[in-house]
Amino acid sequence: MATVSGVELWQWRLAARQQAIEADVPVAEVDWLLQDIAGLDRLALRFDLFKDRRAIDLRIALSELNQLWQQRLQQRVPIQYLAGTTPWRQFSLTVSPAVLIPRPETESLIDLAIAATQPNLSLRDGQWVDLGTGSGAIALGLAATFPNAVVHAVDTSAEALAIAQTNARQMGFESQIQFHQGSWFQPLEPPGQLLSGVVSNPPYIPSAWLPDLQPEVTLHEPHLALDGGTDGLDCIRELVTTAPAYLISGGVWLIEMMAGQSAAVVELLQAQGHYRDIQVHPDLAGIARFALAYRV
Ligand code: GLN
Secondary structure, eight states: OEEEOHHHHHHHHHHHHHHHHHHTOOTHHHHHHHHHHHOOOHHHHHTTTTTTOSOEEESSOHHHHHHHHHHHHHSOOOHHHHHTEEEETTEEEEOOTTSOOOOGGGGHHHHHHHHHTTTOGGGGGSEEEEESOTTTHHHHHHHHHOTTOEEEEEESOHHHHHHHHHHHHHHTOTTTEEEEESSTTGGGOSOOSOEEEEEEOOOOBOGGGGGGSOHHHHHHSOGGGTBOOTTSOHHHHHHHHHGGGTEEEEEEEEEEOOTTOHHHHHHHHHHHSSEEEEEEEEOTTSOEEEEEEEEO
């Protein structure tokens, strides 16, 4: 804990905003950090309501806050890793460089799971799996939306799984989510058609593209969570091939993919032969980013 005057913090914020503009970082990220570290709300920040306060408590010293901010500007560390949390649906999720930062577009997977189970509500009371759970975002979204479901969260990274477990505990879903370390379906052995739904936001970026993504992604996010092999479809192929051995008849197969992959993914699903009602859904920008199908 440290204490600063309102004027001191106001001056730091002013300078930080100027630095953001110069470094081409969104100015709003200064306030993201201040909300987290100084406990100030958006209104207070927006209208400088904190400026006249004699003392403001900070979680860390102002010099440390400034060091974090310099990491954002100079090393391009994502603000979510610096703050240690990110908002996602109704949650505030803990994140670290061991996990991909959950993206807003991924929130749509949960809405699609809701819509997909509308014709057969009993699916919502079954077992679901989030493959490659990372921070646990999808598993938590499913657990909160389907309160009678049992959700399995799988990740090959023990470090990621620890973050997912922390999030489940903090959000109060520990008893509804079961955690498994391993690759895709492997920890759910032996196969049995038990699952009502398989949901995943798998790595889908072609390996050769990784060096050319934004520096925030390339330098700081786990490549394991991004790298989809030569054509980006390695993990999706695995999910298409293996899921029918685990899904009940009528069960939901639902994934996120990259722009431009939808035709290939539909073809994979058709060729596999155990899927029906294969659908592609757009993200909020109107780009086809999600594939959904039911097990025959
Ligand atoms: N399931 C997590 C998410 O959607 C992690 C995905 C990943 O690491 N590819 O954010």
